Amino acid sequence: MRYVDEFRDPHLIRQAAAEVRRKADPERHYRFMEVCGGHTHSIYRFALEELLPENIELVHGPGCPVCVLPMGRTDDGLALAGRPEVILAAFGDVMRVPGTHGSPLEHKARGADVRMVYSPLDALKLAEREPDRHVVFFAIGFETTAPSTALTLIQAKARGVENFSVYSNHVTIIPAIRAILDSPGMRLDAFIGPGHVSTVIGCRPYAFVAEDYGKPLVVSGFEPLDLLQSIVMLLDQLAEERAEIENQYGRVVPWEGNPAALRAMAEVFELRPYFEWRGLGFISQSALKLRPEYAAWDAEERFDTPGVRVTDPKAAQCGEVLKGVLKPPQCKLFGRECTPERPVGALMVSSEGACAAYYNYVHRRSEAEAAAAARA
Amino acid sequence: MCLAIPGQIVEIADDRHVAKVEVSGVRRQVNVALLDDELAPGDWVLIHVGFAMSRISAEQAEEQMRLLRMLGEDAEAMAELEGYGFGEDADGRGAGARKADA
Amino acid sequence: MTSEPVTAPNPGRPPAEEADPRRRVRFRDPQIEMAHGAGGKASRRLVEGLFVPLFGGALLDPLGDVAHLEVDGARLALTADSFVVRPLVFPGGSIGELAVHGTVNDLAVGGAEPLALLVTFVLEAGTPGEVVEAEARALAAAAERAGVAVVGGDTKVVEHGKAEGMYVTTAGIGRLDPRLSLSPRSVRPGDRVLVSGPLGDHGITVLLARGDVDLESDLESDTRSVYPLVDRLAEAVGPAVRWMRDPTRGGAATALNELARDAGLGIVLAEEAVPVRPPVRGACELLGLDPLHIACEGQFLAVVAPEAADEALAALRAAPGGGEAALVGEVRESPRGTVLAAASYGGSRVVDMLVGDPLPRIC
Numbered sequence: 001m002r003y004v005d006e007f008r009d010p011h012l013i014r015q016a017a018a019e020v021r022r023k024a025d026p027e028r029h030y031r032f033m034e035v036c037g038g039h040t041h042s043i044y045r046f047a048l049e050e051l052l053p054e055n056i057e058l059v060h061g062p063g064c065p066v067c068v069l070p071m072g073r074t075d076d077g078l079a080l081a082g083r084p085e086v087i088l089a090a091f092g093d094v095m096r097v098p099g100t101h102g103s104p105l106e107h108k109a110r111g112a113d114v115r116m117v118y119s120p121l122d123a124l125k126l127a128e129r130e131p132d133r134h135v136v137f138f139a140i141g142f143e144t145t146a147p148s149t150a151l152t153l154i155q156a157k158a159r160g161v162e163n164f165s166v167y168s169n170h171v172t173i174i175p176a177i178r179a180i181l182d183s184p185g186m187r188l189d190a191f192i193g194p195g196h197v198s199t200v201i202g203c204r205p206y207a208f209v210a211e212d213y214g215k216p217l218v219v220s221g222f223e224p225l226d227l228l229q230s231i232v233m234l235l236d237q238l239a240e241e242r243a244e245i246e247n248q249y250g251r252v253v254p255w256e257g258n259p260a261a262l263r264a265m266a267e268v269f270e271l272r273p274y275f276e277w278r279g280l281g282f283i284s285q286s287a288l289k290l291r292p293e294y295a296a297w298d299a300e301e302r303f304d305t306p307g308v309r310v311t312d313p314k315a316a317q318c319g320e321v322l323k324g325v326l327k328p329p330q331c332k333l334f335g336r337e338c339t340p341e342r343p344v345g346a347l348m349v350s351s352e353g354a355c356a357a358y359y360n361y362v363h364r365r366s367e368a369e370a371a372a373a374a375r376a
Numbered sequence: 377m378c379l380a381i382p383g384q385i386v387e388i389a390d391d392r393h394v395a396k397v398e399v400s401g402v403r404r405q406v407n408v409a410l411l412d413d414e415l416a417p418g419d420w421v422l423i424h425v426g427f428a429m430s431r432i433s434a435e436q437a438e439e440q441m442r443l444l445r446m447l448g449e450d451a452e453a454m455a456e457l458e459g460y461g462f463g464e465d466a467d468g469r470g471a472g473a474r475k476a477d478a
Numbered sequence: 479m480t481s482e483p484v485t486a487p488n489p490g491r492p493p494a495e496e497a498d499p500r501r502r503v504r505f506r507d508p509q510i511e512m513a514h515g516a517g518g519k520a521s522r523r524l525v526e527g528l529f530v531p532l533f534g535g536a537l538l539d540p541l542g543d544v545a546h547l548e549v550d551g552a553r554l555a556l557t558a559d560s561f562v563v564r565p566l567v568f569p570g571g572s573i574g575e576l577a578v579h580g581t582v583n584d585l586a587v588g589g590a591e592p593l594a595l596l597v598t599f600v601l602e603a604g605t606p607g608e609v610v611e612a613e614a615r616a617l618a619a620a621a622e623r624a625g626v627a628v629v630g631g632d633t634k635v636v637e638h639g640k641a642e643g644m645y646v647t648t649a650g651i652g653r654l655d656p657r658l659s660l661s662p663r664s665v666r667p668g669d670r671v672l673v674s675g676p677l678g679d680h681g682i683t684v685l686l687a688r689g690d691v692d693l694e695s696d697l698e699s700d701t702r703s704v705y706p707l708v709d710r711l712a713e714a715v716g717p718a719v720r721w722m723r724d725p726t727r728g729g730a731a732t733a734l735n736e737l738a739r740d741a742g743l744g745i746v747l748a749e750e751a752v753p754v755r756p757p758v759r760g761a762c763e764l765l766g767l768d769p770l771h772i773a774c775e776g777q778f779l780a781v782v783a784p785e786a787a788d789e790a791l792a793a794l795r796a797a798p799g800g801g802e803a804a805l806v807g808e809v810r811e812s813p814r815g816t817v818l819a820a821a822s823y824g825g826s827r828v829v830d831m832l833v834g835d836p837l838p839r840i841c
Binding site: 001004010011013014017044045046047048050051071072091092093095096098100105106109110115116117118119122141145224308309310311312313314340341344350351360361362363 | 482483484485486487509510511512513519520690691692750756759760763765766821822823824825826827828830833837838839840
């Protein structure tokens with residue numbers, strides 16, 4: 001696969017890893033946060049931590065839009081699915097997320113009409129094919145995905161499709177990064193910056209990370225060579241005592257972002273005054289709501305939702321894992337009450353969630369090795 | 377948020393908002409309205425949830441590969457130097473603590 | 479929005495299986511989900527936690543797809559399988575062919591020569607006659623090509639709205655092949671893992687044929703009888719073959735995890751050696767799926783003694799339809815009960831059994 005395989009070249013990966021080991025100062029312990037859940041997934045899928053020296057620690061950030069959604073919002077979406085006229089359309093990522101009374105898949109098994117779609121346009125097409133039903137699209141995602149929802153709504157309005165609405169849970173990345181930087185006790189040296197969000201917002205919005213907080217940030221691609229090269233760039237910045245925003249993913253990310261995408265978002269969405277994030281609490285101006293001009297396509301305007309705030313069970317430490325304060329196995333429920341099959345929080349469901357990634361790609365092995373060592 | 381894949385445009389619809397894109401032998405209709413530039417069959421784009429988000433720059437990709445290949449050259453040159461047995465690197469920095477082999 | 483937050487209920491007791499991969503699982507699920515049929519962990523809870531203890535432990539340990547019976551000196555194999563595929567017809571095949579190949583393949587990888595099938599149809603009222611005829615023809619043709627006789631069966635009709643057109647179940651009987659003696663218990667560290675051809679063609683073909691993800695390709699299902707290939711393998715290296723399985727629901731990852739668990743050993747796959755056709759790879763990358771979790775209906779995995787590995791591979795490659803066979807991994811002492819995929823640059827990741835159906839993701 002072009003533009004993928006070259007960046008997975010094993011020989012070049014070994015070289016890049018050697019370069020990282022060469023450049024890492026043995027006197028320092030580095031803590032780099034990868035903000036984006038897609039990077040967390042890549043790191044585990046390609047076993048990149050095994051290639052890094054021990055003094056480089058990767059801290060998993062909150063950039064997983066499914067993981068940061070509080071359970072009450074999932075419940076609200078599912079309440080809509082409970083209405084006989086509604087078809088709830090959602091991405092595959094959402095289907096196993098636990099609500100208070102089960103996940104969307106479990107609701108579907110009990111008779112709710114929940115359908116998986118790959119694109120918001122598919123949800124709109126579904127509405128056009130089913131004029132007697134109302135399709136609610138459960139929208140999630142950061143700025144990578146919001147423009148697609150926006151274009152879909154623009155189309156829905158232009159075509160006058162009335163039996164379609166969007167339940168918007170889009171969130172924005174900058175407030176999350178700021179909340180991490182402002183977290184007391186958070187010690188990070190630098191950031192591996194979001195890759196695909198940056199195709200939309202560009203690299204300028206991250207300037208505050210370097211200017212106000214003095215931390216380097218490198219916008220990174222997702223293949224192993226991208227991540228290793230980004231780490232080399234961070235090591236260089238730190239060695240040279242620079243704090244800058246750099247773009248490693250130049251083949252895809254334009255410095256200025258995508259103007260058409262930003263225009264579409266601005267036409268359809270406005271910022272909510274505040275929104276609750278799992279683990280980070282209420283953050284102002286951090287989530288997107290449909291503008292009044294699009295109220296007819298806003299599921300929260302068309303329908304009443306319970307709007308109950310649901311906090312995670314006390315024993316669950318999703319918040320601390322999301323902020324990078326705890327590693328997944330340090331959560332008391334990890335691997336016991338909370339597994340990918342019976343998840344307590346979304347971090348164990350989403351394939352980008354730190355807990356799921358750790359569980360699926362690492363935990364089983366270290367458990368088996370520990371058991372073997374115990375028997376030896 | 378993140379899963380986006382490079383695909384090649386094989387056909388552009390008349391309204392210029394939809395294109396057929398191919399990824400490794402699999403084809404999908406993709407909405408290209410988010411890309412202001414003139415697209416042509418043969419161009420590569422990044423696809424996310426049925427939309428093209430960005431055009432892929434062949435020049436930037438090639439430049440990046442060039443830099444990546446060079447990483448190795450420096451390291452090989454260093455290894456040669458170390459092989460001459462001068463001892464520690466000139467600036468006293470070693471290779472960083474190594475993880476124990478798995 | 480109310481001001482008093484509600485706390486989500488405290489998590490219940492953990493599933494018993496997680497601590498030790500070999501411990502008996504229990505079925506306590508309050509209702510049946512699609513996951514119980516997906517071939518992964520939930521299926522295992524249902525089958526091993528509920529059915530096996532009730533239906534007769536000794537005959538079913540270790541659990542394979544095929545039962546061995548000895549009747550007056552004749553060593554026979556029995557198996558059954560049901561087919562509920564949607565859509566009924568897809569590129570490269572249809573439910574009629576799956577019904578034959580699925581059971582024939584179970585017998586073949588269970589170490590038996592397939593002899594005869596019983597076929598039951600559950601038909602939905604309102605299904606066009608020509609659809610049923612087409613499937614009956616497809617089934618008959620597949621049975622003839624596979625050299626098995628359809629010797630009986632049953633037909634039921636249910637109301638419109640049930641059975642989605644038709645469900646088919648086949649039960650098969652075969653004669654145990656004296657050249658083969660298969661058991662997870664005979665697998666040893668150092669044994670090699672072979673696959674008969676590229677993974678995932680069937681699962682991705684059907685996923686695309688359903689139309690939910692709007693992807694097109696020239697892919698076809700790999701549905702076929704693997705008996706001719708198994709036969710060649712048995713002839714070339716029979717006594718050296720330890721275990722075989724056809725990776726249907728849950729894919730190769732699930733089949734190999736079951737082996738690792740039943741044998742109490744570890745398996746390491748060489749990621750780059752696993753054959754996957756480009757469109758399967760492309761679809762998996764687009765949808766965020768792993769080819770190791772995708773069903774095949776015309777391939778099989780085999781574990782052979784190391785000294786026979788090269789000859790086994792050569793025998794498969796020389797046989798019609800075996801040209802893409804590959805050596806993909808090795809059995810190790812540890813980590814016990816775990817399957818790893820190692821990349822050639824040195825990293826390795828755990829390959830787990832499937833949880834539920836493979837769901838496309840956007841993140």
